[in-house]
Amino acid sequence: MNKYPALLGALALLFSAAMGSAASPQAASTDTSNGAPVPYTLTMGDMMNTLIQPRHAKLGLAGEAQNWPLAQYALVEIRQSFAGIIKAQPKFMGLPVGQLVDAALTQPMNAVDAAIKEQNVHKFAAAYAQLTAGCNACHAAVEHPFIVIKVPDASAFPNQDFSPRQ
Ligand code: HEC
The missing domain is CATH 1.20.5 (Single alpha-helices involved in coiled-coils or other helix-helix interfaces)
Structure with missing residues (x-):
């Protein structure tokens, strides 16, 4: 039976x-x-995987599509995620996470912001590549050089339209 x-x-x-x-x-x-x-406490890896990785991709996809309002939104979201992560986990391997994030990402994020405000797709691509290099610089600094972030070559979000509104 x-x-x-x-x-x-x-x-x-x-x-x-x-x-x-x-x-x-x-x-x-x-x-x-x-x-x-x-209560489940998110590890650094959990936060990177759930908050940062998709928002990094969405920012890149929005900029590539020249959807400037969405790119601006994605930049605010990823900045907020990092601010939250720094509060949730101030130290990793004894290193100050806030200072690491600042050193790796503040300057490229400001460059991304400027490119979005200028609506300049070439400047955006350059600044976004710099931001992506910043991700990897921090991974190398915290002995995770095998986690390599790249500019997305496809959307991982089949249910979100990144093209600009008409
Ligand atoms: C503080 C420096 C720092 C910065 C800046 C940083 N990361 Fe990370 N990231 C880490 C650490 C530390 C880990 C490993 C965490 C662990 O093992 O718990 C990690 C892990 C990851 C992982 C692996 C998570 C998984 O489970 O697969 C991804 C993906 C990731 N980061 C994406 C990014 C992206 C995208 C950026 C840039 C927007 C970025 N990270 C910037 C420190 C950083």
Whole structure:
């Protein structure tokens, strides 16, 4: 009758093991939360992956499409994300994250801002390449040189239109 007897058997075993360990004093001593949910704290990698990487891509896609209002918005968003990250994680490997971000990104972000205000696609491309190099400079500085960011060669967002409004 059941197609997955082996799987069900394994689950039943896991379940009984879990019930058993919940009742054992040994397990209780290692579980400091008493089974209550513990808020998930984002790691630096989590924040880079969820906040920074997509916003870096969106900024590039908006600028390439010469959608200046969207590019301006994306720049504000990525700046806000970095401001939040610096507050959430002031140090990484003992290094001051705020100073690292400032050294790597402030000047290129200002250049991106200026290019957007001038609506100059060539200046934007140059400034955005500089910004991208800044990402990699920080990764190298914090011993993650294998995380290499590049100018996006395609959109990763099939549900967002980056072209300018008519
Ligand atoms: C403070 C310096 C710093 C700057 C500036 C920085 N990063 Fe990072 N980034 C890190 C660190 C540190 C990690 C590794 C974090 C970890 O392992 O928990 C990381 C990891 C990443 C990762 C890997 C996350 C994953 O799970 O795959 C991506 C993607 C990334 N950064 C994107 C970017 C982009 C895009 C920029 C530029 C807009 C940027 N980063 C600028 C410090 C920085």
